[in-house]
Amino acid sequence: MEVVFERSKTLTSASTHYCPGCGHGIIHRLIAEVIAELDVREKTVVVAPVGCAVLLYNYFNLDSYEAAHGRAPAIATGCKRVHPELIVFTYQGDGDLAAIGTAEIVHAAARGERITTVFVNNAIYGMTAGQMAPTTLIGQKTTTTPDGRAADRAGYPIRICEMLATLEGTAYVARTSVSNPKNVIQTKRAIKKAFETQIKRLGFSLVEVLSQCPTNWHMAPVESIKWVDEKMASYYPLGEFKVPKEG
Amino acid sequence: MTEKRFMAGNEAIAEAAIQAGCRYYFGYPITPQNEIGEYMSWRLPEVGGTFLQAESEIAAIYMVFGASGAGARVMTSSSSPGISLMQEGISYIAAAELPCVIVNMMRGGPGLGGIQPSQSDYFQATKGGGHGDYHLLVLAPSTGQEAANLTNLAFDLADRYRNPVMILGDGNIGQMMEPIEFEPIEKASVASKKDWALTGTPSRSRNLIKTLYLDPLILEKRNLAIASKLREAAKNEVRFESYLTEDADIVIAAYGTVARIAKTAIKLLREKGLKVGLLRPISLWPFPYQVFSQMAERVKDFLVVEMSMGQMIEDVRLGICGKSRINFYGRVGGIVPNYEEIAGQVEKIAKETQ
Secondary structure, eight states, rough: OOOOOOTTTTBOSOOSSSSSTOOOHHHHHHHHHHHHHTTGGGGGEEEEEEGGGGGGGGTTSSEEEOOOOOOOOHHHHHHHHTTTTTTTEEEEEEEEEIIIIIHHHHHHTTTTOOOOOEEOOSSTTTTTSSSSSSTBTTTBBBTBBTTTBBBBHOOOOHHHHHHHTSSEEEEEEEEESSSSHHHHHHHHHHHHHHHHHHHHTTOOOEEEEEEEOHHTTOOOOHHHHHHHIIIIISSSSEEEEEOOOOO | OEEEEEEEEEHHHHHHHHTTTTOEEOOOOOOTTTHHHHHHHHHHHHTTOOOEOOOSHHHHHHHHHHHHHHHHHHEEEOOOOHHHHHHHHHHHEEEEEEEEEEEEBBSSSSTTTOBBBOOOOOHHHSSSSSSSSOOOEOOHHHHHHHHHHHHHHHHHHHHHSEEEEEEEEEEEHHHEEEEEEEEEOOOOOSSOOTTTTTSSSSSSSEEEEEEOOOOOOHHHHHHHHHHHHHHHHHHOOOOEESOOOOOTSEEEOHHHHHHHHHHHHHHHHHHTTOOOEEEEEEEEOOOOEEEHHHHHHSSEEEEESSSSSSSHHHHHHHTTTTEEEEEEEEOOOOOOOOOOHHHHHHHHHHHHHO
């Protein structure tokens, strides 16, 4: 019988711990496919964040670090400087990357560190059960903004791609989502470009993926996907913000 | 061939690190230890290594985490406020059992404090510092030469115990220039093979460097394993210097810069006929409790001198365990006690006990 679909060799056989409807599983799968297609599994190292994806090494069959909250880009820097021949990527959520780890991500990008970051933005703290994230939208209800995020008290959501694209050290910056098959394919394409950017040593690369968190948004999965398309994507426009000058 | 060079303690540590095989340095500028990073910035590229000035001490310590996890000999250095910032990462490094060397050239605190020498980070260095159950191995040089020698040792200890090792100096050790001899280094005493390191997986199953154990039974096991390793270190790695203590009626307990000054005070006091000695812990963790305990059988008076309000004195008390009288003299805020002050304190004790 012809095999038409199977588990990516980059993944282990562990069952997922992610909630029903969560985007992490799709994003894991896409990264795994890219690593397999580029045939770099044996020389790829992943740095896991703190947050829902802290256990991602249970799913990726890769040499793996588990970072402290927000520090993944610094750990990736240390690893990459020792082993420039390896492919090193961080996988970070919005609290990890855009709040507690802002200094680390900005400076890794500014240095043009030859690492790749997959930044999953679901506009909420998932693992700690639904507090306001730096990317929580104005008006969005969370456990720490029970009346909705108000700009006069909690400030404004941060657009990471737009900010990092201004830095000379970044070579590839894109924002995608996993809200429908077309967007899933575009996400995979962007992740592949980001990895290729690193392989070609062109500079820092980042893909921000808008993702849904039905559990903490208190929505049904289908409703949450609609919310990504309608609310998130209008504040966080999809697209490529920076592409390598060469290659 | 022994090579002799005139250099500051900070530079001596940097050069010793390179000679010990350190090829990666990550740090953030802070006085009074900037010479370490500056030296590394030109010296490391000469030997094929990498110097990186991080955006903060927090980032620096996690770059150390990453480089150590990748199997490299790696070092960072800072001074008191910067070391405070690193505590989160030091806890993670200890938890992940990654070897590295951390230099703290202490300055006066708390807060931003000052930039003059101090010993007020003793508690932080020896009792944990960050969260969780762990210890650093802590080595306290009292001269530039000893700083170089202990740096070499620190890398071996870090690899042997897979634990961070701290060189605890002060602004004076770092800044003072002295002739330093670099002995040719024998091969590292520990097998350099680090089969736990992350290097890519072409010929083995994957490695994992982590510190999260949600199952308390597994986390307890991890804690017990670290504790057992540290007990071994506590047994094997006690280092101290005993100076003119054989016939001493009064023994000064001091480390680092203060111990060196105390030696001058002792010479002065001996000329006056007072029998005074010095017990100088070189390893602050593990602390030489036993030698204090033994000495307390015979010596009635100890004088602990520190550039702090009294931190090491707590370990001296644990060693002496009520057997002798313990006196204390401390200067703080960046003030270095001079030998006459220390001699005066000893004379006061001698008079009281007559």
